[in-house]
Amino acid sequence: MHQFHYVGPRLFCEQVPLEWLARKYGTPLYVYSQATLAGHFRKLDTAMAGVDHLVCFAVKSNSNLSVLRALARLGSGFDIVSGGELERVIAAGGDPAKCAFAGVGKSEAEIEFALRQGVYTFNAESEPELHRINRIAARLKKRAPVAVRVNPDVEAGTHKKITTGTYENKFGVAFERVEALYARAARLKNLHLRGVQMHIGSQITEVGPFEQAVRKVAPLVARLRDRHGLEFFSIGGGLGIVYQPALASGSPAWWRSPAARGIITPEKYAARLVPLLQPLGLRVLMEPGRFISGNAGVLLTRVEYIKRTGRKTFLIVDAAMNDLIRPAFYDAYHEIVSLNRRGGARVKSDVVGPICESGDYFCQDRPLPRVREGEYLALLSAGAYGSVMGSNYNTRSLAPEVLVNGRRVAVVRERQPIKAIFAHEKIADWLR
Numbered sequence: 001m002h003q004f005h006y007v008g009p010r011l012f013c014e015q016v017p018l019e020w021l022a023r024k025y026g027t028p029l030y031v032y033s034q035a036t037l038a039g040h041f042r043k044l045d046t047a048m049a050g051v052d053h054l055v056c057f058a059v060k061s062n063s064n065l066s067v068l069r070a071l072a073r074l075g076s077g078f079d080i081v082s083g084g085e086l087e088r089v090i091a092a093g094g095d096p097a098k099c100a101f102a103g104v105g106k107s108e109a110e111i112e113f114a115l116r117q118g119v120y121t122f123n124a125e126s127e128p129e130l131h132r133i134n135r136i137a138a139r140l141k142k143r144a145p146v147a148v149r150v151n152p153d154v155e156a157g158t159h160k161k162i163t164t165g166t167y168e169n170k171f172g173v174a175f176e177r178v179e180a181l182y183a184r185a186a187r188l189k190n191l192h193l194r195g196v197q198m199h200i201g202s203q204i205t206e207v208g209p210f211e212q213a214v215r216k217v218a219p220l221v222a223r224l225r226d227r228h229g230l231e232f233f234s235i236g237g238g239l240g241i242v243y244q245p246a247l248a249s250g251s252p253a254w255w256r257s258p259a260a261r262g263i264i265t266p267e268k269y270a271a272r273l274v275p276l277l278q279p280l281g282l283r284v285l286m287e288p289g290r291f292i293s294g295n296a297g298v299l300l301t302r303v304e305y306i307k308r309t310g311r312k313t314f315l316i317v318d319a320a321m322n323d324l325i326r327p328a329f330y331d332a333y334h335e336i337v338s339l340n341r342r343g344g345a346r347v348k349s350d351v352v353g354p355i356c357e358s359g360d361y362f363c364q365d366r367p368l369p370r371v372r373e374g375e376y377l378a379l380l381s382a383g384a385y386g387s388v389m390g391s392n393y394n395t396r397s398l399a400p401e402v403l404v405n406g407r408r409v410a411v412v413r414e415r416q417p418i419k420a421i422f423a424h425e426k427i428a429d430w431l432r
């Protein structure tokens, strides 16, 4: 459950009215609930208590330093995909020894940095990568802990841009080739074969695909464990969340909990997976991002203009696809609510940003409450893959971020000054 709720007509994050934040800090503005982040982390951590495990939060979903710090304090490890993310984790007080370094294209410099910092594992995605890690480890006189990412060739039933576990995409090593690869890797003297990893995709709302993948891979993991003395099995991330509707509204019937709708919950996930994982006797790693951060954040925006054309009502807001690209990129649904709830008829509206692209919309023809110019809206479930995918397109600043904890509020990222956007650009000498 998340901590965004109406008190009377006003939408709150924990104990803080969101409109107060919008007025104080300006919009567009990301707001995160610490209680929600922590609640989701604990829920998964508790559900998996039946096996020795480590939850490694996927930093790519939300990499704000305060978010990372809050999770590090709860004992979280981190799934990282770049040297930059490792630097962030360290800056936030996270432990490199609880970091799993993933990604298909790790550079020499990134590998060296991560080795020096002592990450828990490099999740390698190809044979050339294993050779590269081995070479660098030899130069540094170290043994690099590695796992190979197995591609189980399982359909995750999710959006094609976020499916990763089939042979159609660039991730991992084909299931049938993994054993021979471990045998060859075992001869590389500067590698320590520590585990096996897999990840089948993101926003998976049923347990079935996870179970199918674990069932398929577990016997292979057992053989590799016996042969190479492995220590862990990472089952990846991908637990889906409720986007639609994300908020309990006036009538209770309108909103049903994930469990009531048959959507994945940590309890269901654990109930089906723990019995398959327990017999392996290995440490289980998980790499959830969205499940922890998704419903812990909203993006606040102000209605600048209402434009009525013959056919449409456009609510032109001050947030845009550079702040939250998911609707434009994946046709993703984000629920849009007013910070001041009111009854009355709904009007079919398109909520659009100021960017010069017709793809710059947050919804189309969606029945929304009637609003006035100057009012604020919240785009819900924006805590994962929101701010982190932000860009400076149209020379727009990256939006600020605020963290709420009970009644307390902290600005955890300031609004980027416009001059900072082009601070590293130069006029060529011959144009001076």
Ligand code: LLP
Pocket (backbone or CB within 6 Å): 058, 061, 079, 102, 162, 164, 199, 201, 202, 203, 236, 237, 238, 239, 287, 288, 289, 290, 291, 326, 330, 384, 385
């Ligand atoms: N582990 C690996 C190896 C991954 O590639 C990912 C996500 C995760 C864990 C975390 O997945 P999660 O638990 O958050 O589903 N930008 C897209 C999602 C891309 C996911 C990429 N990989 C979106 O906005 O939906």
